[in-house]
Amino acid sequence: xxxxxxxxxxxxxxxxxxxxxxxxxxxxxxxxxxxxxxxxxxxxxxxxxxxxxxxxxxxxxxxxxxxxxxxxxxxxxxxxxxxxxxxxxxxxxxxxxxxxxxxxxxxxxxxxxxxxxxxxxxxxxxxxxxxxxxxxxxxxxxxxxxxxxxxxxxxxxxxxxxxxxxxxxxxxxxxxxxxxxxxxxxxxxxxxxxxxxxxxxxxxxxxxxxxxxxxxxxxxxxxxxxxxxxxxxxx
Amino acid sequence: xxxxxxxxxxxxxxxxxxxxxxxxxxxxxxxxxxxxxxxxxxxxxxxxxxxxxxxxxxxxxxxxxxxxxxxxxxxxxxxxxxxxxxxxxxxxxxxxxxxxxxxxxxxxxxxxxxxxxxxxxxxxxxxxxxxxxxxxxxxxxxxxxxxxxxxxxxxxxxxxxxxxxxxxxxxxxxxxxxxxxxxxxxxxxxxxxxxxxxxxxxxxxxxxxxxxxxxxxxxxxxxxxxxxxxxxxxx
Numbered sequence: 001x002x003x004x005x006x007x008x009x010x011x012x013x014x015x016x017x018x019x020x021x022x023x024x025x026x027x028x029x030x031x032x033x034x035x036x037x038x039x040x041x042x043x044x045x046x047x048x049x050x051x052x053x054x055x056x057x058x059x060x061x062x063x064x065x066x067x068x069x070x071x072x073x074x075x076x077x078x079x080x081x082x083x084x085x086x087x088x089x090x091x092x093x094x095x096x097x098x099x100x101x102x103x104x105x106x107x108x109x110x111x112x113x114x115x116x117x118x119x120x121x122x123x124x125x126x127x128x129x130x131x132x133x134x135x136x137x138x139x140x141x142x143x144x145x146x147x148x149x150x151x152x153x154x155x156x157x158x159x160x161x162x163x164x165x166x167x168x169x170x171x172x173x174x175x176x177x178x179x180x181x182x183x184x185x186x187x188x189x190x191x192x193x194x195x196x197x198x199x200x201x202x203x204x205x206x207x208x209x210x211x212x213x214x215x216x217x218x219x220x221x222x223x224x225x226x227x228x229x230x231x232x233x234x235x
Numbered sequence: 236x237x238x239x240x241x242x243x244x245x246x247x248x249x250x251x252x253x254x255x256x257x258x259x260x261x262x263x264x265x266x267x268x269x270x271x272x273x274x275x276x277x278x279x280x281x282x283x284x285x286x287x288x289x290x291x292x293x294x295x296x297x298x299x300x301x302x303x304x305x306x307x308x309x310x311x312x313x314x315x316x317x318x319x320x321x322x323x324x325x326x327x328x329x330x331x332x333x334x335x336x337x338x339x340x341x342x343x344x345x346x347x348x349x350x351x352x353x354x355x356x357x358x359x360x361x362x363x364x365x366x367x368x369x370x371x372x373x374x375x376x377x378x379x380x381x382x383x384x385x386x387x388x389x390x391x392x393x394x395x396x397x398x399x400x401x402x403x404x405x406x407x408x409x410x411x412x413x414x415x416x417x418x419x420x421x422x423x424x425x426x427x428x429x430x431x432x433x434x435x436x437x438x439x440x441x442x443x444x445x446x447x448x449x450x451x452x453x454x455x456x457x458x459x460x461x462x463x464x465x466x467x468x469x470x
Contacts, residue, residue, distance in 0.1 A: 064446075084319075091449045092457070132448045169467045210467045211299075213367045214326045218456075222327070225460035232404045232445045 001046075002028060003037040003130045005137055006055070014038045014047050014055040021053055037061075042135050063135050069095040069180040070227055071154070072220055075187035076100075076107040076143065081217040086121055089138065090128035092224035096139045097125075100146055104189035114143050146195060150202050154180030158199045159219060160206040161190050168207045168223070172230050181227065185219045236281075237263060238272040238365045240372055241290070249273045249282050249290040256288055272296075277370045298370050304330040304415040305462055306389070307455055310422035311335075311342040311378065316452040321356055324373065325363035327459035331374045332360075335381055339424035349378050381430060384437070389415030391439040394454060396425050398441040403458070406442050407465050416462065420454045 004024075006014040016024070016038070024030050030049055038047040038055060044063050047055040072094050074085060082099075089097060099121075109117060121140045129137045155178040157171060184204065191199075200206065214222060239259075241249040251259070251273070259265050265284055273282040273290060279298050282290035307329050309320060317334075324332060334356075344352060356375045364372045390413040392406060419439065426434075435441065449457060 088453055088456075091447065091453050093447060131450070167467050169464060210463060212326065212328060212463060215366070218323055218326050221323075221453075221456050222460040222463075225457040226464045228445060228447060228457075229404060229461045229464065232402050 001035060001037045003039065003133055005126060005130065006038050006040040009040045009057075012057045014040055014045060014057060016055060024049070025053065037133075039135050044135055065135070066093075066231075067179060068227075068231060069154070070224065071096045071098065071152070071180065071182045072224075073098045073100050073149070073182065073184035074220060075102045075105045075185065075216065076109065077105075077187070077217060078107065082117075082121070083124055084217050085220050086124045086140070087128045088221045089224060090125050090134065091132045092221060093228050094138045094220075094224060095136075096141070097121075098141045098149070099143045100149070100184070101143055102146060102187050103192045103195060105187040106189075109143065118142055146198065152182050152202075154178065154182045156182045156184075156199075156202070156204040158184045158191070158196065158204040158206050159186065159209055159223070160196060161186070161208075162196065163206040163208040166205065166207050168209055168226065171205055171207050172226075183220075183223050185216065185223070188216050236270060236272050237265075238274065238368055240361060240365065241273050241275040244275045244292075247292045249275055249280060249292060251290060259284070260288065272368075274370050279370055300370070301328075301466075302414060303462075303466060304389070305459065306331045306333065306387070306415065306417045307459075308333045308335050308384070308417065308419035309455060310337045310340045310420065310451065311344065312340075312422070312452060313342065317352075317356070318359055319452050320455050321359045321375070322363045323456045324459060325360050325369065326367045327456060328463050329373045329455075329459060330371075331376070332356075333376045333384070334378045335384070335419070336378055337381060337422050338427045338430060340422040344378065353377055381433065387417050387437075389413065389417045391417045391419075391434075391437070393419045393426070393431065393434045393439040393441050394421065394444055394458070395431060395441040396421070396443075397431065398443045401440065401442050403442045403444055403461065406440055407461075418455075418458050418462075420451065420458070423451050 004016055004020045007017055008015040032049055032051050034049050036047050038045045042065060044061040045057050046059040046061065048058045050056055070093060072089060074097060076099055125138050125140060155175050209222065239251055239255045242252055243250040267284055267286050269284050271282050273280045277300060279296040280292045281294040281296065283293045285291055305328060307324060309332060311334055360373050360375060390410050419434065444457065
């Protein structure tokens with residue numbers, strides 16, 4: 001069943017965006033009494049289409065909520081790479097993405113472009129979340145400066161190409177009970193020494209991801225796959 | 236330093252393809268005495284460009300060889316999805332890829348198209364291997380029928396959407412010492428019951444990858460990330 005995220009809930013009705021209504025009518029060609037899955041406020045409902053394409057709640061579906069929060073801090077990259085990261089991160093369970101201005105990042109966006117881009121990014125995350133049947137859409141914040149990120153709390157990790165000893169695996173084994181993990185991934189040219197030492201003095205732990213040499217857009221997918229795997233329960 | 240894979244080694248010289256020579260001359264604008272990394276037969280060399288763009292071996296570099304073999308069996312997908320899987324799989328350490336004809340795969344290729352596609356796939360794998368500084372290029376075989384894959388040996392896994400109990404994690408924990416792992420990933424519509432039972436009777440173990448609902452092209456990246464992570468040594 002097709003899944004949509006509602007904008008609001010009013011008594012026993014769910015309010016969808018115009019884009020979603022267009023999708024329902026014109027792409028999916030659905031009619032009165034057809035049912036859809038609708039998520040609002042991390043709650044899943046089965047909704048029924050009324051004559052005027054309002055959505056009436058038919059049923060409330062219990063869902064597991066995973067309380068582990070995964071926050072990714074990513075560099076600004078070319079559009080296709082950003083799009084890939086956002087789509088795949090939503091599939092792989094990210095909670096929040098913070099795009100960060102970094103010294104060696106090649107991409108610079110003026111504020112008008114950045115605003116437009118943010119709307120595009122939110123759309124990609126929403127669509128990927130629908131397709132992956134998530135009950136939430138990952139949050140993406142406006143672009144931040146690294147120096148503004150001093151008050152994040154949680155298990156803070158920076159993927160460093162200079163680190164040789166301290167593996168991601170070791171850090172995860174030693175911090176099994178975390179409820180919030182923050183992972184920063186550097187740009188193509190890597191982080192500067194200055195950026196790394198600022199991060200370390202802000203409580204970030206440097207880790208190596210092992211021997212693979214990955215393109216920068218592959219790194220978040222690698223890390224998210226592993227975080228998901230580590231939280232898999234073995235019976 | 237730029238890395239290339241040589242076609243042959245003749246005494247103290249390495250023979251590169253015309254494409255690579257073009258890249259060296261025209262894209263990289265390298266000259267006599269400039270050095271490059273060249274891999275031949277899983278051995279890394281430092282080579283020096285001669286006047287006529289022949290490559291003379293300057294040094295032999297010792298390299299770690301990882302003996303774990305990872306073989307991916309993947310469905311035929313749309314071109315952009317195939318390309319993504321191949322590029323990322325090379326980055327994430329795959330050894331061999333076997334494209335498999337599956338009942339619910341939407342894509343069908345006639346033999347002429349399949350031959351052309353194979354050349355394209357090999358090129359993607361070679362370029363990704365150069366960029367990831369691998370010492371080998373993953374092998375990709377021509378498209379095979381599932382019924383022809385009866386004599387593979389190793390730890391054989393099929394990612395199944397019907398399996399609920401047996402997680403990938405459990406299987407990996409119980410088979411730590413494997414030296415060859417074979418992972419089959421189904422097409423967008425999933426494997427048919429018939430295909431699954433044929434695989435099981437050929438020694439494949441059904442696993443679930445957990446709760447995430449991923450697009451099909453994300454699954455190999457997820458699995459390869461995990462296999463790599465599981466082989467990371469914690470000191």
